[in-house]
Amino acid sequence: MQSRIFLSSPHMSDEGYEMQFIKEAFDTNWISPLGANVNAFEKELAEKVGAKSAAALSSGTAAIHLALKAAGVEKGDIVFCQSLTFSATANPIIYQQAIPVFIDSEEDTWNMDPSALETAFKKYKNVKAVLVVHLFGLSAKMDEIMDICRKHGVAVIEDAAESLGSFYKGKQTGTIGDFGAFSFNGNKIITTSGGGMLVSNNEEKIAKAKFWASQSKENERFYHHKELGFNYRMSNVVAGIGRGQLKVLDKRVEKKKSIFEYYKNHLQQLEGIQFMPNNSWDDPNFWLSCITLHGKIRPIDVMNELEKENIESRHVWKPMHMQPFFKDFDFVGSDISEKLFENGVCLPSDTKMTERDLQRVVETLQKLWGV
Numbered sequence: 001m002q003s004r005i006f007l008s009s010p011h012m013s014d015e016g017y018e019m020q021f022i023k024e025a026f027d028t029n030w031i032s033p034l035g036a037n038v039n040a041f042e043k044e045l046a047e048k049v050g051a052k053s054a055a056a057l058s059s060g061t062a063a064i065h066l067a068l069k070a071a072g073v074e075k076g077d078i079v080f081c082q083s084l085t086f087s088a089t090a091n092p093i094i095y096q097q098a099i100p101v102f103i104d105s106e107e108d109t110w111n112m113d114p115s116a117l118e119t120a121f122k123k124y125k126n127v128k129a130v131l132v133v134h135l136f137g138l139s140a141k142m143d144e145i146m147d148i149c150r151k152h153g154v155a156v157i158e159d160a161a162e163s164l165g166s167f168y169k170g171k172q173t174g175t176i177g178d179f180g181a182f183s184f185n186g187n188k189i190i191t192t193s194g195g196g197m198l199v200s201n202n203e204e205k206i207a208k209a210k211f212w213a214s215q216s217k218e219n220e221r222f223y224h225h226k227e228l229g230f231n232y233r234m235s236n237v238v239a240g241i242g243r244g245q246l247k248v249l250d251k252r253v254e255k256k257k258s259i260f261e262y263y264k265n266h267l268q269q270l271e272g273i274q275f276m277p278n279n280s281w282d283d284p285n286f287w288l289s290c291i292t293l294h295g296k297i298r299p300i301d302v303m304n305e306l307e308k309e310n311i312e313s314r315h316v317w318k319p320m321h322m323q324p325f326f327k328d329f330d331f332v333g334s335d336i337s338e339k340l341f342e343n344g345v346c347l348p349s350d351t352k353m354t355e356r357d358l359q360r361v362v363e364t365l366q367k368l369w370g371v
């Protein structure tokens with residue numbers, strides 16, 4: 001059996017930056033959710049993405065949760081949420097006892113459809129926030145979405161968990177709305193093994209998020225709590241990995257882009273294959289190279305054939321309005337996200353892939369198509 005090709009696996013720097021920062025944490029015994037690496041990682045990431053401030057947290061999910069809280073989302077409030085996404089986008093709405101209303105995607109971005117969003121605003125009052133996602137590193141139509149949300153005076157939270165290194169009209173995704181959430185989970189474009197970052201230009205809100213993330217401990221000589229707290233801070237060891245990974249982000253984006261281009265060059269002639277959109281105003285990180293299938297060959301056929309060759313691939317996210325857990329919540333739109341789920345496949349996009357690995361994927365698919 002040939003070695004496994006992964007969808008997207010952790011890729012530490014060749015230079016060993018991560019270990020240097022971890023070693024600093026050990027040498028100074030800052031093995032805690034505080035310390036020099038946490039502060040520096042926040043500063044370095046904020047600078048890299050062009051946000052005024054950042055809070056390093058234990059996960060991207062925690063970042064989304066605290067963004068909702070900072071946006072004032074409380075029990076009974078409505079949050080418009082992109083349906084086509086990972087459940088981690090929507091779950092924090094439930095943590096806040098708020099009510100998600102799911103919004104369809106559009107074909108040309110795979111993300112929230114501004115016209116469906118507009119329709120939803122006609123249907124609902126009491127909307128506190130809009131949660132838009134930049135799926136697979138593709139930017140949502142932020143200008144249109146921001147215009148609609150500003151008109152209604154509603155906060156915009158960008159789930160940029162998959163889109164660090166993706167630029168919408170020259171701006172890093174996650175820095176356009178009121179809050180942005182990044183993830184450093186094991187399969188993301190850079191990883192700390194697990195972790196997240198909340199960014200905003202509102203420094204006061206970020207300070208508040210750090211306070212909630214540290215058990216809402218008041219500045220007193222004794223343990224004093226006036227608000228509900230969370231244990232959501234990133235550890236200083238983990239932040240060291242993040243600092244090292246940040247140094248190779250641009251390299252990872254470059255490699256992801258070359259993977260996408262390789263697939264496109266070698267596979268786009270196959271009957272019924274369509275590549276994910278590549279819009280002129282969008283500069284994606286190509287976190288995962290995705291295709292949709294419109295012929296006889298179905299996503300399951302592709303995934304089975306690749307698996308036989310020890311190659312990992314997977315479905316496009318199953319929309320939230322199709323999930324049993326969220327079945328009681330409303331959905332606004334048509335069947336675009338459903339179709340993307342039915343027809344979509346994520347091809348292996350691991351930055352450690354060699355030219356030979358890419359060939360293996362292409363040859364396996366060509367064989368399946370009989371060419």
Ligand SMILES: *Cc1c(COP(=O)(O)O)cnc(C)c1O
Nearest residue numbers: 059060061086088089161183185
């Ligand atoms: C990974 C991911 C998250 C959650 O991030 P974690 O760090 O795993 O909590 C949220 N939204 C999307 C779209 C993701 O892909």
